[in-house]
Amino acid sequence: MVGPRRPGRPGPAAPPPVEGAVTHVRNLNLYLSLCLSPACPCRRHRSECHGPDDRCRRHRPERSGRPAAGGRPAAAAAVTTLKFVRNSADPQNSRLLVVRDNKTQAVSRAGSGLGRNHAKGRDECASAKGWLPAGTYTVGARQTRYNGNLIKGYAIPLSNKTCKNGRTTRTELFIHSEMTRTGGQGSTESRRWDGVGDYKSAGCIKLAPEDIKKLFRNLDRDAAPKHLVVV
Numbered sequence: 718m719v720g721p722r723r724p725g726r727p728g729p730a731a732p733p734p735v736e737g738a739v740t741h742v743r744n745l746n747l748y749l750s751l752c753l754s755p756a757c758p759c760r761r762h763r764s765e766c767h768g769p770d771d772r773c774r775r776h777r778p779e780r781s782g783r784p785a786a787g788g789r790p791a792a793a794a795a796v797t798t799l800k801f802v803r804n805s806a807d808p809q810n811s812r813l814l815v816v817r818d819n820k821t822q823a824v825s826r827a828g829s830g831l832g833r834n835h836a837k838g839r840d841e842c843a844s845a846k847g848w849l850p851a852g853t854y855t856v857g858a859r860q861t862r863y864n865g866n867l868i869k870g871y872a873i874p875l876s877n878k879t880c881k882n883g884r885t886t887r888t889e890l891f892i893h894s895e896m897t898r899t900g901g902q903g904s905t906e907s908r909r910w911d912g913v914g915d916y917k918s919a920g921c922i923k924l925a926p927e928d929i930k931k932l933f934r935n936l937d938r939d940a941a942p943k944h945l946v947v948v
Contacts, residue, residue, distance in 0.1 A: 797940055800946045801945060802814065808832055809914075811827050811828060813922060830846065830919075830920060831846050831919075849887070849922060851881070853946050854876045856873060862899065863893070869897055869908065870897060871893065887920055892929070895908060
């Protein structure tokens with residue numbers, strides 16, 4: 718049994734403060750001063766206040782697309798481009814490429830123009846007959862239920878292009894196939910894909926139905942292409 722303390726003798730020393738407890742108190746004080754203050758930018762979102770940060774998670778720089786101080790910038794979106802490689806030996810056996818960050822991601826057979834057996838099939842200045850002129854095009858918004866007079870279903874519009882003679886402008890250009898508006902196969906020839914003969918076109922780029930659907934799925938993975946390059 719411990720007897721009464723003798724007068725003049727000091728009692729046992731108090732234990733040192735626990736560092737975690739001190740930190741907790743400091744953080745709590747900072748929370749109270751910052752997050753419950755009328756001037757705090759997080760006053761409307763107190764539940765999101767994040768300890769010693771004077772802004773809640775909703776107001777942090779990285780949420781607004783800017784890197785936090787000392788942090789790494791967000792990765793840039795991949796740049797996607799379409800490339801049409803014309804085959805002079807057989808225009809109906811040309812290739813359409815999906816190029817993402819300068820790397821080829823997909824290749825599809827495609828055709829343009831009325832073909833090698835037509836006198837104007839490889840003349841880029843022959844409207845409604847020759848293949849697509851070389852150069853760079855602007856790519857429009859792709860559509861899965863396009864309802865034009867001649868083109869139905871999956872379609873990607875392209876900008877007009879003046880051919881090499883500097884006078885003839887090719888218009889009403891698309892990447893498309895032969896199908897119904899809903900993407901199926903119809904009963905008439907223009908709404909039904911019958912084989913390699915259907916790669917012929919009045920200048921547009923044509924793909925088989927299954928290939929244009931694959932193309933759309935591929936393009937859905939990243940930023941939409943803004944340009945088509947024809948070589």
